[in-house]
Amino acid sequence: MTSVTSTGRVLLGEHRNSPGLMLALLGHEAMRRLRDAHTANGLTPRQFHVLGLLHDRGPLAQTDLATETDTAASVLVTQLNPLEAEGLVTRTRDPRDRRRHLVVLTDAGQQRLRDAAAAQQEVEDDLFRSLTDTQRSQLTQLLVLVRDDLTDGNEHCGTPASLDGKTS
């Protein structure tokens, strides 16, 4: 089971070098630091995610937002309410389907997003300070690959294999 990389510099197979566990643990640390940075701007990491999505993709219905962020609709509402209360987004009924709420990023929201992005940048620079620019780009691209596969894959089909154990 234990293998050695072609460079021979890092021993894989040691339990502590499991990529899945490292991803989970480092992600937890990243989430903590991002929260610290974002709370200064009155946001949670999830809310920042939502604002960024609206910026990148334009106005979206809440169902679409829920799908993109992989959160339950009832949870999304609780994230959106403070954003609307602060005037960072607006909810307007879609005239073509009046059940839908079109969520739109306001100018204030764009500004807040810029501020939060700057704070987030500092966190990232600190998190990844041990990486060269090339390595950081590599990491980013690898994470993009994994994320895109998960978001696409999870919506098109179910779990492809395993997973029997459920506690409750």
Added chain:
Amino acid sequence: MTSVTSTGRVLLGEHRNSPGLMLALLGHEAMRRLRDAHTANGLTPRQFHVLGLLHDRGPLAQTDLATETDTAASVLVTQLNPLEAEGLVTRTRDPRDRRRHLVVLTDAGQQRLRDAAAAQQEVEDDLFRSLTDTQRSQLTQLLVLVRDDLTDGNEHCGTPASLDGKTS
């Protein structure tokens, strides 16, 4: 600010491609999946981490374990108690310093660790199914770099820059 990779396939600078946020979000997802897999073996991801550490490093005092896993001593106790109750680890007083508890991985603990590692392997194979073997090794090494820097750096000195905003 927005840059394009040499391959031209992935746009950086889009908010949704921020490596810090992706790390946090993907890490959250990874933690969820690992928990699902490990609860089938009666472990939490943190407990798996502890068992793996004991396997890789041999017997450790709880202070050392707390340092390595970056958890408060009082939290570590609550993770260790069930492990000892199940006979996966033993706590013995260190004769050279009777304040210390030497935590030792038992044979049963090694077996449990093997089982859990197999389950974890399945989760990782699914998580990283979109990556080639080379890419997966790359990702692993990059994560190792980041983790080693954070664990070393956080114990040697404080936060090197930024970080003023504290809520409380």
Added chain:
DNA sequence: CGAGATCGTATAGGTTGCTAAACGAATGAT
């Protein structure tokens, strides 16, 4: 010995994030 620090422990409380269930409003099909 006595003061102070360290190690392990117990507990109380808070935060984050999630699930589940129920509901009103609007749509669409028959």
Added chain:
DNA sequence: ATCATTCGTTTAGCAACCTATACGATCTCG
């Protein structure tokens, strides 16, 4: 018109994780 479905919303409750604090036992140093 009626029924099923979808969208957004509300609320209650749960699980994981962390912090802070206090305590007993033990070591170290003067």
